[in-house]
Amino acid sequence: MINALVVYGTRYGATANTSEVIADVLRQERFEVKVVDAKKDKLQSISEFSLVIVGSGIKMGKWTKEPKKFLGKFQKELSKKKVALFVCCGSAKLLTEREEKTREMEKGKKNILKIKLFTII
Numbered sequence: 001m002i003n004a005l006v007v008y009g010t011r012y013g014a015t016a017n018t019s020e021v022i023a024d025v026l027r028q029e030r031f032e033v034k035v036v037d038a039k040k041d042k043l044q045s046i047s048e049f050s051l052v053i054v055g056s057g058i059k060m061g062k063w064t065k066e067p068k069k070f071l072g073k074f075q076k077e078l079s080k081k082k083v084a085l086f087v088c089c090g091s092a093k094l095l096t097e098r099e100e101k102t103r104e105m106e107k108g109k110k111n112i113l114k115i116k117l118f119t120i121i
């Protein structure tokens, strides 16, 4: 059994819903999944999880601050785990949806992480 953690930051609720959908899919694949709202639940340890998925809604090009804090706090440990990032965003007018999400992901990686990433979009 693989233990997975989904940590998210949301302003309007979409990323919370998306996190639950991700968790449901993983559970169907027999993962044990914990879903955490980074604003409400400050985790002290992530040692039990081998897969950590972190997501945020985007407002004016920015992540919510709590998932960024989470990534910073556990950066060293995360470098030894499988990590996936996702964003929930809406502005696909200038770029295609995929390009926009990729751009936000790249920003997240550059700004926050210097760790091994397994990304999902």
Ligand SMILES: Cc1cc2nc3c(=O)[nH]c(=O)nc-3n(C[C@H](O)[C@H](O)[C@H](O)COP(=O)(O)O)c2cc1C
Pocket (backbone or CB within 6 Å): 009, 010, 011, 012, 013, 014, 015, 016, 056, 057, 058, 059, 060, 061, 062, 088, 089, 090, 091, 092, 100
């Ligand atoms: C005030 C506001 C600003 C937004 N800014 C952006 C943005 O800069 N880029 C983008 O792709 N989407 C933007 N969006 C769309 C949100 O990212 C999208 O609705 C997302 O699902 C919100 O996630 P959340 O519900 O988890 O907060 C914005 C939405 C609002 C209401």
